[in-house]
Structure formats: structure tokens, C-alpha cells
Amino acid sequence: MPSVVALIPARSGSERVREKNIRPLAGHPLLAYAIAAARQAEIFDRVLCSTDSGKIAEVAQRYGADVPFLRPSELATATSPDIEWIKHALDQLDAHYDLFAIVRATNPFRGPDVLRRGLEQLLATPEADSIRAVELVKQHPGKMWMLEGRTMRPLLEQAHLDVAWHAGQYQALPEVYVQNSALEVAWTRVVSQTGTREGKVVAPYLTDGYEGFNIDDEEDWDRARRLLDAGDVSLPDVTLPR
Numbered sequence: 616m617p618s619v620v621a622l623i624p625a626r627s628g629s630e631r632v633r634e635k636n637i638r639p640l641a642g643h644p645l646l647a648y649a650i651a652a653a654r655q656a657e658i659f660d661r662v663l664c665s666t667d668s669g670k671i672a673e674v675a676q677r678y679g680a681d682v683p684f685l686r687p688s689e690l691a692t693a694t695s696p697d698i699e700w701i702k703h704a705l706d707q708l709d710a711h712y713d714l715f716a717i718v719r720a721t722n723p724f725r726g727p728d729v730l731r732r733g734l735e736q737l738l739a740t741p742e743a744d745s746i747r748a749v750e751l752v753k754q755h756p757g758k759m760w761m762l763e764g765r766t767m768r769p770l771l772e773q774a775h776l777d778v779a780w781h782a783g784q785y786q787a788l789p790e791v792y793v794q795n796s797a798l799e800v801a802w803t804r805v806v807s808q809t810g811t812r813e814g815k816v817v818a819p820y821l822t823d824g825y826e827g828f829n830i831d832d833e834e835d836w837d838r839a840r841r842l843l844d845a846g847d848v849s850l851p852d853v854t855l856p857r
Contacts, residue, residue, distance in 0.1 A: 617713035619734065619800075620661045621653040622704055623680060625720050626691035627668035631832040636666075636720045637674045638836075641843055643853045645830070646671065647678045649720040651851040654679055656727035658734050660712065665704045667691035679856040683707070698812050705803060717799040717812070723839065724825045724848045725797045733798045733820045744814025745801030748822050749792040757781060757788050792819060795827030824848075 625646050629635040637644040646664070653662045664675035664682050667690070672682040684707050690699045697717070705715065714737070716730065729748075737746040757780030759770040773779040780788055798820060805814030825848050830836055842848045 617738070618660045618711075619658060619714045619716060620663060620708070620712040621659040621716050621718050621730075622701065623649050623653065623662065623664045623675070623718050623720060624697070624700060625664055625666045625668075625671050625675065626686065626695075626700075627666065627671060628691065628693070630693060632830065632836055635830065635836075636671055640723060640836075640839065641850055644674050644678075645723060646674055646720040647853045648723045648851050649718050650675065650678045650680045651853045652725060652727045652730060653716075653718045655851060656730040658731055659716070661708075661710075662718075663704065663708075665700050677855065678853070698806070698810065701812050702806060705806060712803055714800060714802055719796045719829075721830045722795075722797045722826075722828065723830070723850055724828050724842075725822075726826075726849075726851050729798055729822070729826055733800050736820055737800050737818065740818045742816055743818035744805045744809075744816045745799060745812070746818045746820045747799050747813060748795050748797035748820045748827055750795055750822050750827050752791045752793045755780070755785065755788050755791060757791075792821075795822060796829050797822050797827045 625636040632638065636646045650662060653659055662680050664680040665686050666672050666675065666682065667686040667688050672685060675682050686700055686703060690703055718730065733746055737743060756770055760767040761770055769781055799812065801813055805811060809815060825842065830839055
């Protein structure tokens with residue numbers, strides 16, 4: 616079985632939801648649910664949190680994640696590409712891992728089974744460099760427009776079609792999927808070989824229901840609480856390691 620490290624990114628300085636990663640949801644900090652899902656999946660040789668904050672590091676360690684180093688502040692800005700902190704984390708580790716998984720704290724309704732199935736699917740797809748969670752779009756790009764001064768044009772070129780997508784029915788449109796942040800798993804070799812986190816061949820992992828629900832802003836936070844109150848979703852069980 617290939618070795619796998621779970622990487623949980625949790626930078627400080629969230630602008631849209633203050634201290635989002637350690638803000639309590641249903642009694643525990645948001646970060647705790649990502650750590651719990653990764654630990655309960657029982658597929659990772661190590662569960663590591665990458666953060667620039669000593670405060671977040673303390674919370675992560677309390678809930679069972681390793682934090683052997685802090686991320687440099689220049690790799691933890693609102694515009695820092697993921698590949699930068701991933702390279703930093705992999706370079707700092709004292710062991711080599713065949714694969715890494717990005718388990719983001721902002722997807723609280725993703726349980727351990729999602730992580731297990733994702734890894735199994737990548738291992739069963741040898742032609743893929745990585746796997747990424749996606750879901751069917753609700754707003755189709757075929758009906759999106761770009762503004763150009765006082766006029767607009769379709770986002771996607773459609774002149775070759777007998778009936779433009781923006782002029783047709785939704786049922787006639789090709790299925791299009793959008794990525795969500797529930798899960799990414801990749802072979803570590805792709806980082807050094809391609810300078811990317813996903814490589815050249817990406818396989819889809821189809822999420823179901825609220826598995827791909829991501830908390831980006833206060834509206835998402837309020838919706839997450841409403842879903843929990845209504846019993847429409849569940850969170851990974853969190854227990855503090857002894």
C-alpha cells in the first residue's frame with residue numbers, strides 16, 4: 616500500500632469569516648472536523664496541519680494533528696497559490712510519502728468515507744496523476760456572458776452550434792462539472808515533475824449531497840448551522856485524543 620500524508624491547510628487572516636478555521640461549529644472548532652475525518656479514515660500514515668499561526672497550531676495539535684513546523688507568512692496570504700504551501704510542507708517532512716491528500720477545514724460535512732473512497736478511486740485509476748472532487752453545476756457556463764462596454768458576448772464560443780447553448784433548454788446542454796474543495800489526492804511526484812498540485816491527468820471524484828459544501832463567507836456559515844439544526848447534515852465525530 617502506498618504511503619499517504621494528509622495535509623490540512625489552515626492559514627490565519629481569513630477575511631470573509633474571522634478566524635474561520637478555529638471558529639466553533641456545533642461545539643468544536645471548524646478545523647477539528649477535518650482532523651477527525653482524516654484520522655477516522657484510517658488511510659493516512661500522518662495527518663499534518665500547515666498553518667502560519669501558533670494559535671491555530673495549538674488547536675490542531677489538541678485535536679490530534681501534527682504541526683512540526685509553521686508555514687512562512689509569505690506563503691499564507693489571501694493570494695498565495697496552494698502549490699507554494701504544499702511544496703513547503705513536503706520539503707519540511709522528514710520522510711517521503713507516495714501520495715498526499717488535501718483535506719480542507721472548510722468542508723465540515725465531508726466524512727471519512729469520502730477520503731477512503733477518493734484514495735481507492737485514484738489507486739484504481741493508474742493513468743491519473745490526481746483526483747479532485749467535483750459536482751454537477753447548477754449555473755451552466757453555456758448560459759454565461761461577458762460584458763464588453765455596452766454590449767455582451769457569450770462566455771463560451773458557440774458560433775459552431777446549430778442552436779446556441781444560451782438559446783436552448785437546460786436539458787439539451789452537455790453536463791458540466793465544477794470543482795469543490797472536499798478532496799484532492801495526488802502522487803507527490805507530480806509536485807516536482809510538473810510544478811503543480813494536480814499534474815497533467817486529473818480524475819473526477821463525484822461528491823454527493825452536501826459533501827462538497829464549502830464555508831467561504833458568513834452566509835455559508837449561517838447556512839451550515841441551519842442545515843445542522845434541521846438535521847439535514849452530520850459532522851464527523853470529534854473526540855479529543857488522550
